[in-house]
Amino acid sequence: MRQDIKIVLKGLTDKDPSDSIAEEKTLKLVEGLQNSYTLIDDLRVEIQRIKDFRGDREPFYNLYLSVAYLQQKDFKSAKEVLENAVQGFQIQGLSMNEAMGEWLFGIIHFENGNFERAQRAGEAATTILQQLITRSEEESKYQKAKEYRECLRHLDFFRETIKESQGSEKQKTPVDTQTHSNTVEISCLSQDVQNIKAKLRVFYEELDKIYEYLREQKARIPPTLVAAKFYIYRTLTPAHSVYRSVPPPETDDEKRNYEELMKKVGFFEVIEQLVELERDFEQKANREEILEKINQAWDQDINQ
Numbered sequence: 001m002r003q004d005i006k007i008v009l010k011g012l013t014d015k016d017p018s019d020s021i022a023e024e025k026t027l028k029l030v031e032g033l034q035n036s037y038t039l040i041d042d043l044r045v046e047i048q049r050i051k052d053f054r055g056d057r058e059p060f061y062n063l064y065l066s067v068a069y070l071q072q073k074d075f076k077s078a079k080e081v082l083e084n085a086v087q088g089f090q091i092q093g094l095s096m097n098e099a100m101g102e103w104l105f106g107i108i109h110f111e112n113g114n115f116e117r118a119q120r121a122g123e124a125a126t127t128i129l130q131q132l133i134t135r136s137e138e139e140s141k142y143q144k145a146k147e148y149r150e151c152l153r154h155l156d157f158f159r160e161t162i163k164e165s166q167g168s169e170k171q172k173t174p175v176d177t178q179t180h181s182n183t184v185e186i187s188c189l190s191q192d193v194q195n196i197k198a199k200l201r202v203f204y205e206e207l208d209k210i211y212e213y214l215r216e217q218k219a220r221i222p223p224t225l226v227a228a229k230f231y232i233y234r235t236l237t238p239a240h241s242v243y244r245s246v247p248p249p250e251t252d253d254e255k256r257n258y259e260e261l262m263k264k265v266g267f268f269e270v271i272e273q274l275v276e277l278e279r280d281f282e283q284k285a286n287r288e289e290i291l292e293k294i295n296q297a298w299d300q301d302i303n304q
Helices: 002-011 017-030 036-050 055-071 075-092 095-111 115-138 142-171 177-216 223-236 252-265 268-279 287-303
Strands: none
Touching: 002 017, 002 055, 002 095, 002 142, 017 036, 017 055, 036 055, 055 075, 055 095, 075 095, 075 268, 095 115, 095 142, 115 142, 115 177, 177 223, 223 268, 223 287, 252 268, 252 287, 268 287
C-alpha cells in the first residue's frame, strides 16, 4: 500500500508552499525515514495553530495526520481525522482532493481487513475521478484529463487487489444450496440498483456542470442545487459517514437560523458548504449573518 499512499499525497491539488514541509515529512514517514510519533505531535500542533487564521489548510494537515495514524495501525484515529479532511475538501469544492481522501479511506479499510468498505471507498474515488475526466475533456483540458486517467489507472489496480482479497475470503466460506439461491436473488436486485445509480450519475453530472459554470461566472449558486448534489452524492457513494465539528452558536439568532436550516436541509454538511460559498460574497459578514442569508435564500429557492 506504500505506493498507493504516495500517489494519494502527490495527487492533492491546490497546495500551498507552506504545506510542503508537512507533505515531505509524511512522504518520508511512508518510506520509513520519519518517526510517526514525532510527526503526529508536530501535525497536531500545526493544526491547532492554523485553525483560526488558515482554516482552509486544515483538511490537508488532517489527511497527513491520517497517514501517520495509519502507519501506527491506529485505524480508528486515522478514519476520524480523515473524515474531517474529506468533508473539508468537499466543502471547499476540491474534488480531486476529495477523491484522494476517499482512496485513502479505501487503504485504511483494506489494511483493517474490511474489504467491502474498502471497495465502496474505491468506488467513491473512481466516480469523482471519472467526473473530473469528463469535465476536463469537455473544457478541452486534455493534459488534466490525461493526469486524471493515470491516477485512475493506479486506483483500478488497487480496487483489483481488493477484489482478489475478497475472493480469497469467499473461498474459505462453504456455500450451501439455500445460500446460492439467495445469492441469485440478491444479484438480480443488485442489477436493478445499478441501473438506478446509472441514471442518478447522469443527473449528478448535469447538476455538477451547472454548479461549476456558476462558480466560474462568480455567481451565487442556488442552495437547493448544492443540496441536490449532496443528496445524490451520498446515495451513490455511501462509503462512510463524514462528521465534522460545527462551531457552537454565539448568539440566539445564529442558533435559531441553524436549527431552522437543519430542519429544511437535513444535513449539516450541506449547510457548511453553503456557508463557505456565501463567504465568497460576504467576506466581512459573521456566521449569524451568513446563516440568515442562506435561510432566506433557501426559502426563496423553494418557493420559486
